[in-house]
Structures are given as C-alpha cells and as structure tokens.
Amino acid sequence: MERDIFELRAQDGAGRIGELTVPRAGVTVETPALLPVVNPHVITVEPSRLQSEFGAEILITNSYILYKSDEFREEALDDGLHELLDFDGAIMTDSGSFQLAEYGEISVTTEEILQFQHDVGSDIGTPVDIPTPPDVDREQAEEELATTQERLELAETVDVGDMLVNAPVQGSTYPDLREAAGKHAYGTTLDVFPVGAVVPLMNEYRYGDMVDMVAGAKRGLGADAPVHLFGAGHPMMFALAVAMGCDLFDSAAYALYARDDRYLTVRGTEQLDDLEYFPCSCPICANNTPDEIRQLGDREREEQLAEHNLHVTYEEIRTIKQAIRSGNLLELVENRARAHPAMLDGYRALVEHSDQLERADPASKGTFFYLSSESAYRPEVVRHHERLSRLNPDGRVLLTEGNPSSRYDESWNVVPPFGPFPRALSETYPLTAEVPDRMDTDAFEMAARGVVRLVEENPETEFTLAHRGWPESAVKLIPESVHLVDLDDV
Ligand SMILES: [Zn+2]
Numbered sequence: 470m471e472r473d474i475f476e477l478r479a480q481d482g483a484g485r486i487g488e489l490t491v492p493r494a495g496v497t498v499e500t501p502a503l504l505p506v507v508n509p510h511v512i513t514v515e516p517s518r519l520q521s522e523f524g525a526e527i528l529i530t531n532s533y534i535l536y537k538s539d540e541f542r543e544e545a546l547d548d549g550l551h552e553l554l555d556f557d558g559a560i561m562t563d564s565g566s567f568q569l570a571e572y573g574e575i576s577v578t579t580e581e582i583l584q585f586q587h588d589v590g591s592d593i594g595t596p597v598d599i600p601t602p603p604d605v606d607r608e609q610a611e612e613e614l615a616t617t618q619e620r621l622e623l624a625e626t627v628d629v630g631d632m633l634v635n636a637p638v639q640g641s642t643y644p645d646l647r648e649a650a651g652k653h654a655y656g657t658t659l660d661v662f663p664v665g666a667v668v669p670l671m672n673e674y675r676y677g678d679m680v681d682m683v684a685g686a687k688r689g690l691g692a693d694a695p696v697h698l699f700g701a702g703h704p705m706m707f708a709l710a711v712a713m714g715c716d717l718f719d720s721a722a723y724a725l726y727a728r729d730d731r732y733l734t735v736r737g738t739e740q741l742d743d744l745e746y747f748p749c750s751c752p753i754c755a756n757n758t759p760d761e762i763r764q765l766g767d768r769e770r771e772e773q774l775a776e777h778n779l780h781v782t783y784e785e786i787r788t789i790k791q792a793i794r795s796g797n798l799l800e801l802v803e804n805r806a807r808a809h810p811a812m813l814d815g816y817r818a819l820v821e822h823s824d825q826l827e828r829a830d831p832a833s834k835g836t837f838f839y840l841s842s843e844s845a846y847r848p849e850v851v852r853h854h855e856r857l858s859r860l861n862p863d864g865r866v867l868l869t870e871g872n873p874s875s876r877y878d879e880s881w882n883v884v885p886p887f888g889p890f891p892r893a894l895s896e897t898y899p900l901t902a903e904v905p906d907r908m909d910t911d912a913f914e915m916a917a918r919g920v921v922r923l924v925e926e927n928p929e930t931e932f933t934l935a936h937r938g939w940p941e942s943a944v945k946l947i948p949e950s951v952h953l954v955d956l957d958d959v
Contacts, residue, residue, distance in 0.1 A: 474633065474660060475695045475716075481798040482848060483687065483714035483829045486790055489661075489695050492631040494559040494592040496526060500695065501711050503786050504529040504561055505779065506702075506721035507554060509541050513724040513775045516556035523779050526558045529719045532586045532594070533565025536577060549590035561593040561661075561719075562586045566637070567700075570600040570666070579620045580627055587629040593661055596624040598637040600666035603678065610641035618653050625658050633660040637699070641666070642678060644685035651689020661695050662686070664715070668700035676706060676815025683713045684822045692829065704735050704785035708802045709815045711789050713822075714829070720782055727774035733781050736808035741774065751780035796834025799847055803840045813843075820846035827852050837902035842911040845886040849899040850915055853887045857922045860891070862930055868920060869935035871956045883936065885912035888919015913943035924948050 479486040487500040505519055507530045519525035535545045545553050550560050564582045565575045577585075579596040586594035598620055599613040617639045624634055636659035640646030647664070654662055664686045670679045683698065690696065695716045701707075702720030710718070726733060730741040734748060741763060747754035753762075753773050762773055792801040806816035819826070820843050827848035837849055844850075864878030868889040873880030881889045885908050887900060894900055904912070917939070924932055925948075934947060938957040947953065 472660070472691070472693045475693055477693070479793050480829055480831055481793045481796055481834060482712040482802075483826045484711040484789070484793050484798045485714070485716070485829070486793050487695065487716055489716070491527070491559040491592045491633060493590075493633070494557075496559050498526045498559055499790075500716040501707070501786055501789055502527055502717055503702075503782055504717060504719040505723060506530070506719055507556075508534065508724075509553065510534070510538070511724075513727065513772060514779060516554045519779070520556060520558055523783050525556075525783075527561065527717075528554075528556060528558065529561040529563060530554065531565070531567070532562035532582060532589065532591060533568055533575060533577065535589060536565070536582065536585050545589040551590055553589075559592045560590075561635075562589075562591040562595060564595040564597045566595070566598050566600050566665070569597065570602070579623050583624060583627045583629055583634070587627075587632050591632055593633040593635060594629060595635040595637070595663075596620045598639060598665060600637075601639050601641040602666055603642040603669050603675070605641050607643060607646075610639075610643055610646055613641075614639050614646055614650055617650070621654060621657050621659060635659065635661045635663050635697070637663045637665040638686045638690070639665050640682075640685070642670075642682065644681050647682050647685030648689040651686040651694075653689070655690045655694055661697060661717070662690055663697040663699035663717075665699050667698060671701055671703065671706070674809070674811035676709065676811050677818040679706075680709065680713055680815050680818035680822070683710065683715060684825060687714045688825065702782070703738070704733060704782045705737055705805060705808060705812065706815065707785050708789050708792070708798065708805045709812065709819060711793075712798055712802045712819060712826070718786075720779075723778035723782055724771075724775050727771045727778055730770070730774065732774060733778040735781065735785050735805060741770075747777075749777060749781060751777055751784075753777040753780065796831065797838070800838050800840060803843065806843070807841075816843055820848075823848040823851045827855075833898040837899040839886065839902055839904040839908075839912065842909045845909075845911040845915040850886050853890070853899065854919050854922050857888065857890075857919055858926045860923065861927055862891075862923075865931045865933070867933050867935060868923075869933075869956075870937045871935055877933070883916060883920070883934070886915035888916040889923055910940050910942055913939045914946060917943040917946040920947055920951065924951060 474490045476488045477485045489498045505528050569575045598617040601613040621636050636654035638650045640650045697717035698710050698715040702722035732739045744759040792798040806812045830848045862879050867877040867880045868883045870883050883889045933952040935954040
C-alpha cells in the first residue's frame, strides 16, 4: 500500500528528515519533530508560546484525561481542542493506554475513544493498545500483542474522516515480536507508528535494549512509515534514536523534570541545587544564574526550568537535522555516546545493526571521521566490505599501506578500518576518511576482515599484504595464502 503522508527529504544512517502531512490540521510537520506533552489541567508553558517562541509545529495531549474531565470535556467537544489549547499546529492525542499501564484498567473502548478524539478535533488519534512492559514472559507478550493487533484492526473500521490514526508497535523486549508487530501494523490502513512501552527501558538507562527494540520494529515497518518513539523525551538520546530511524518524540520530561528542579542537558540531567553555572545560552540561562533561579517561588522556578528544558530539547532536534543534512549524524551520535556508559551501550548496539542501517545510508556524504573504536563498525565500513566481495583483481596483487610497486600486476591501497581498495577509489567516499595517527586495534581488525573478504572471493589471485606493524590480533585473521610483509621491519 502506498503511503503518501510521509516524504523523505534527506537521510543519514537510518536517520532522516521527513515531511509528515497532517491533513486535518492543514499543516506539514518537518521531522524529526518534538511533540511537547500538554496537560490542559497543568499548563506549564502556554501552547501558543510553544508555537511562537519554541517553533512547535505539533504537540500531544491525552484524550482520556479530557474524556474523564468534568472541567474540559464539554468545552473540548463544543469548541474543539485547537481552541481549548489555543494552538493551530497539529495535535496528536493519546488514548489512555498509559493510564491502562499505570492503573490496570480504563473505562473506554477503542471505538469510543477514537470517536471522541475525532469529535474534539484531534489531528492524529490513538486506539487503546496494550503497552506490555519489558521482560515479561513470552506468553504474556504474545497474548497482549494479539490484543493490540485486534484493536488496530478495529481502529481501521472506525470512520474518523481525515484524522490520522496511530498504530502502536508493542512486543515487550522480544525483537522478533517487535518485528512481527511492525509488519502487522504496516499492513493496516493506519498512518503513524509509535514504538510503545519503551519508557521503562529509558528510565533504567537500558539504551542498548531500546536500540534493539526499535531495530526490530523498523525491520517490520516500511521505509515510508513515520516512527514515533513513544514516551522518549530526554534530549540526550534523540541522536541515537534518530540514527535508528525514529522520526517523532514526545516530551513530558520538560515539565515533569522542571517540577523536581531537574535541568536537562544533552549530556544528561543535572539537579538545580548542584549547579553553580548554567552550561547553556538560552534566554533563561543567559539572563539568570542558578542562584537567582533557586530563589524564585515554586511556580516561577518550575516555569523557568521548563523553558530551559524546552530550549535545549528543540536545540538538539535542530542540531540533529543539520547533522543529517551535513552527513555527520553518526559522528554526533558518537559524541553523545560519550556522555554516559549506558549511552555508549546504546551506540554499540546501534553499530551491531550496521547492516540494517547500511540499506538506508546514502552512498556519499560528508567526510567520515574516525572518532572511536566503534567507528570501525559503522555502516560505511560494512558497505565497503560488501563492495570488496564484488571486486576481482587478477594475477599478483599488492595490498599496501606504503607505496605502489611495479613488481606486481596491481597495487591497491590499504587503510584501516576499511581494508583494501583500488587506488582509483581513493578519492571517493568513505575512503577519504579522516583517521587518527594512533589507530586502535578494532580498526586494524576490520581492515584485516576486508582483506579476508577480497581473498575469499578471489582464490586464484596471489595476494601480498604490506602493513605497518599491525597488531597480532589483526595479523592472525589474514588467510595463510597471503604473503605478509611488515613495512616497519623492512
Ligand atoms: Zn538554558
């Protein structure tokens, strides 16, 4: 089925800049996008200011709270959500699944809540799915996924006009269930695909598991599926999630953290009490010291912190978009991964999915920067090795880190982490990479694996590898048929 509401404009890794057309709102939202969570009972920053001062094109509010609200239910039905919240961008509504997960039951069905969302003028509605938590036994994960899938099929039958509808992807911590759930959801007529119930993983800093769950869901979904990482609002992990192919994020964190005097940064969370300086130049941080903010009353302090939290969150979204345009999103992810060991786990899990990322990654982009041992496993290296298995040099071939030699039929360059390549390719991406002089073992081992790929594909060719003091762990990967010269010994 052709999906024409989401168009990709630029890609890097599995990350992309896209345009999500939201017909009921009459707006197009550029992704990756942040949806601030707005609770009509507790407005921290007015939605009209979210739009004018922070550039919010879309927000999310909980329709179940409105549905149960004596205060707002009738007003929402009479005047509509856009009027109630004073926001003319796109509005997504959640269904109460979160309340279901928290309190065990809710008093509304998928048909009732979708109809209500339609009637209050929501632009993107959500059925009542079952957010299965991590680590449940497989039987429970399968049973609850089956229920979620019934709800999605039911949602297809509700007449909601041109309101888009979310198709949540569940499956607990089973990557194969996430993949099956993605495939099923993509097969429905529904529109946007939230990867659900990952909040407990975030709260426990299980970024590696989060990456595996998103990778599973993405395998089941088509490339043209807009993907929402549901409940993920901390800017420190946005770059990682975007590189996996997530397009939408919602943030309740900006307000919830502010309530507890917590200050968001792209490197993690700080307590206001621990700060002597603000490491930020947003209007709040430029015009106040931490001491001045501490002296404010509760309400005002919360508002100021919430505004900083929003500024830093939107700034990170813009940083990510520019990185995609510049072709250095993976360098940004690598940088963010250094903020916390759990983030490093997330990045290491990401490069374990390099073959999956490689399929979406552009063939040419900005210069490849080798920044850590994890760089050795990036999708560009995986792609180069695949290319090597299609190349067929003949006769006696020198693979060298040094100068070419006329004593051979061909002389190829060798550059860690890529391995060998014909000299004619040396000015092409990614072989123009900037690498440090002090290379790590992983890079030499990956280069050796490149040699192995080439040798295995060309059993008739006689190879000599001239390297500069490669470590034993790399040298021992080279097949016995290859003549070895250590240039450092010559
Ligand atoms: Zn700030």
